[in-house]
Amino acid sequence: MIAVAAAVAVTFVLTWFVARRPLRRIKKSLAALRDGVSGFADGDFSLRLRVTGHGEVASLTEMYNSIGDVLRSQRNESLQRELLYETVLQTTPLAIVLIDSGDRVVYANRAARDAFAPDDRLEGRRFDDVLNATLRETFRSDRDALFTTGTETWHLSRRTFYLNSQSHILCIANRLTPELRRQEVEVWKRAIRVLNHELNNSFAPIRSLFHSARALRERPDQLHRLDEINAAVEERLDYLQRFLDGYSQFARLPKPRREETRWLDLLESVQRVVPFTIAPPLPEHSGCIDRTQIEQVVINLVKNAADAGSEAEVSVQRRAGGSVLMVCDRGAGMSDDTVTRALLPFWSTRPGGSGLGLPLCNEIVDTHGGHLRISRREGGGIVVSCWLPD
Numbered sequence: 206m207i208a209v210a211a212a213v214a215v216t217f218v219l220t221w222f223v224a225r226r227p228l229r230r231i232k233k234s235l236a237a238l239r240d241g242v243s244g245f246a247d248g249d250f251s252l253r254l255r256v257t258g259h260g261e262v263a264s265l266t267e268m269y270n271s272i273g274d275v276l277r278s279q280r281n282e283s284l285q286r287e288l289l290y291e292t293v294l295q296t297t298p299l300a301i302v303l304i305d306s307g308d309r310v311v312y313a314n315r316a317a318r319d320a321f322a323p324d325d326r327l328e329g330r331r332f333d334d335v336l337n338a339t340l341r342e343t344f345r346s347d348r349d350a351l352f353t354t355g356t357e358t359w360h361l362s363r364r365t366f367y368l369n370s371q372s373h374i375l376c377i378a379n380r381l382t383p384e385l386r387r388q389e390v391e392v393w394k395r396a397i398r399v400l401n402h403e404l405n406n407s408f409a410p411i412r413s414l415f416h417s418a419r420a421l422r423e424r425p426d427q428l429h430r431l432d433e434i435n436a437a438v439e440e441r442l443d444y445l446q447r448f449l450d451g452y453s454q455f456a457r458l459p460k461p462r463r464e465e466t467r468w469l470d471l472l473e474s475v476q477r478v479v480p481f482t483i484a485p486p487l488p489e490h491s492g493c494i495d496r497t498q499i500e501q502v503v504i505n506l507v508k509n510a511a512d513a514g515s516e517a518e519v520s521v522q523r524r525a526g527g528s529v530l531m532v533c534d535r536g537a538g539m540s541d542d543t544v545t546r547a548l549l550p551f552w553s554t555r556p557g558g559s560g561l562g563l564p565l566c567n568e569i570v571d572t573h574g575g576h577l578r579i580s581r582r583e584g585g586g587i588v589v590s591c592w593l594p595d
Contacts, residue, residue: 298316304374309332358381414437466492467490467491472503483520513586516534
């Protein structure tokens with residue numbers, strides 16, 4: 206019995222000596238794996254483990270190294286993307302501001318700092334404290350808007366943006382000054398060309414008629430033609446007066462004097478001046494408008510339809526807190542370029558056209574707080590819709 210116990214003890218001791226080294230290696234590998242996984246939790250993917258031996262621990266170590274390589278590669282790609290995005294955001298001319306639900310600025314790029322706080326940081330500050338009273342009202346609006354800082358004009362758009370499941374407001378302001386200046390120069394060039402064309406078209410025949418009148422003074426038998434010459438000169442001068450009055454009307458458009466007006470009464474009144482069809486159903490409601498100005502809008506749009514070779518069809522419908530006045534025709538229509546540029550002052554596709562009809566309509570609708578849209582009609586022709594608030 207003693208011999209058996211001694212044999213067991215010797216066997217246990219020998220087994221412990223034989224297994225001690227592999228167990229120590231396994232324990233060491235597991236400790237390294239624990240440290241590596243802890244590094245993963247802290248965002249450190251740089252630690253790689255040496256694979257020793259074979260078996261499940263070695264396979265587990267290889268798997269750890271593979272996962273670390275993938276995570277390290279993904280983090281590097283993410284950092285490169287973030288660097289790219291940050292570079293783009295900081296160099297873009299768009300002013301970008303991200304505001305949290307407490308009105309604190311979470312992010313602002315360089316263009317935003319230059320526009321709103323040239324000498325200070327924006328991050329962490331209440332955005333209302335940065336803006337003046339006028340800009341505060343603009344940035345609180347839910348609609349896109351234009352605003353001015355110094356000599357710069359900007360277009361503002363606001364969007365809801367979710368970050369970490371929290372609602373934020375993303376404000377993007379686009380500087381319009383260079384484009385507006387370019388368009389302003391183009392408008393002035395166009396205005397000068399139109400004025401030069403119209404004045405020359407009148408001055409040249411007037412000059413010729415004066416030469417003819419001077420020549421007739423030497424021929425008593427032709428003096429009766431002086432009345433004809435004087436009438437032609439008067440006709441040319443009257444045309445010039447009407448032409449210049451049109452420009453003056455566009456430049457000096459008064460603020461609308463709004464009053465309750467029945468739409469059907471207005472349309473029937475204009476029908477006595479220019480022919481058009483009132484599309485059913487006949488409007489029975491009223492609108493709060495400047496009747497004289499809106500009549501001018503209808504007259505201009507109906508005449509445009511006639512110039513395009515079509516009789517206009519006019520309708521008024523109640524919609525979205527106001528009324529939509531629609532003038533449709535089946536005329537020659539417009540190209541995409543013409544639709545885009547039709548509301549620019551002094552721009553016209555008709556020879557001798559002043560380019561003021563549609564811009565004047567747009568200005569009248571805009572001063573009423575509405576908006577005017579031009580679109581091509583399916584099957585040919587044009588639809589001009591004017592939304593006017595009640």
